[in-house]
Amino acid sequence: SAVISQKPSRDICQRGTSLTIQCQVDSQVTMMFWYRQQPGQSLTLIATANQGSEATYESGFVIDKFPISRPNLTFSTLTVSNMSPEDSSIYLCSVTQLGHVNTEAFFGQGTRLTVV
Amino acid sequence: QKEVEQNSGPLSVPEGAIASLNCTYSDRGSQSFFWYRQYSGKSPELIMFIYSNGDKEDGRFTAQLNKASQYVSLLIRDSQPSDSATYLCAVNRGYNKLIFGAGTRLAVHP
Numbered sequence: 001s002a003v004i005s006q007k008p009s010r011d012i013c014q015r016g017t018s019l020t021i022q023c024q025v026d027s028q029v030t031m032m033f034w035y036r037q038q039p040g041q042s043l044t045l046i047a048t049a050n051q052g053s054e055a056t057y058e059s060g061f062v063i064d065k066f067p068i069s070r071p072n073l074t075f076s077t078l079t080v081s082n083m084s085p086e087d088s089s090i091y092l093c094s095v096t097q098l099g100h101v102n103t104e105a106f107f108g109q110g111t112r113l114t115v116v
Numbered sequence: 117q118k119e120v121e122q123n124s125g126p127l128s129v130p131e132g133a134i135a136s137l138n139c140t141y142s143d144r145g146s147q148s149f150f151w152y153r154q155y156s157g158k159s160p161e162l163i164m165f166i167y168s169n170g171d172k173e174d175g176r177f178t179a180q181l182n183k184a185s186q187y188v189s190l191l192i193r194d195s196q197p198s199d200s201a202t203y204l205c206a207v208n209r210g211y212n213k214l215i216f217g218a219g220t221r222l223a224v225h226p
Contacts, residue, residue, distance in 0.1 A: 045213065
């Protein structure tokens with residue numbers, strides 16, 4: 001299975017600032033996704049990170065707030081911009097590995113963000 | 117209507133009993149479904165996936181799918197305290213692009 005490294009694992013940020021979260025995979029993957037998990041809630045899909053092109057965002061999420069990059073098949077970043085306390089959540093990246101398409105999505109360990 | 121519905125619980129069962137977790141989905145065209153388990157502070161981990169009507173068994177776990185009723189369930193036999201976690205049902209939109217339900221908290225008490 002894919003080994004996924006997310007950085008940072010946690011951070012405390014001031015409101016109005018931005019944080020970039022990195023997701024690095026140890027092998028090439030076909031798909032990469034970003035999820036948000038608000039306190040006590042389930043996972044909500046933010047967007048699909050597309051290699052070499054703009055991400056595809058789910059309803060309720062916009063590029064200005066959550067810009068995403070995916071320059072190659074193993075790396076993606078999610079930026080949380082102009083943060084407010086409501087952005088305090090765990091952010092997870094998920095990947096689809098060849099050989100596991102439609103059978104298992106692998107998750108990073110998550111980035112726990114607190115906005116003060 | 118939410119795309120995936122789960123009872124948030126908590127569902128409390130005694131050790132050794134069968135825990136039954138249920139999930140309904142709204143998109144009749146959905147093809148495959150996942151059950152993940154999430155311990156507090158940890159990432160979700162896959163229990164099993166199912167895409168055919170009927171039952172699929174893996175050890176103590178059985179997933180059941182009824183596409184006509186748009187219903188997915190997970191049975192955990194011989195429940196153990198270590199099974200206490202949140203169980204997430206997810207619809208696969210394709211290529212493991214998952215839409216999750218709210219999750220059901222399961223508590224197995226000795």
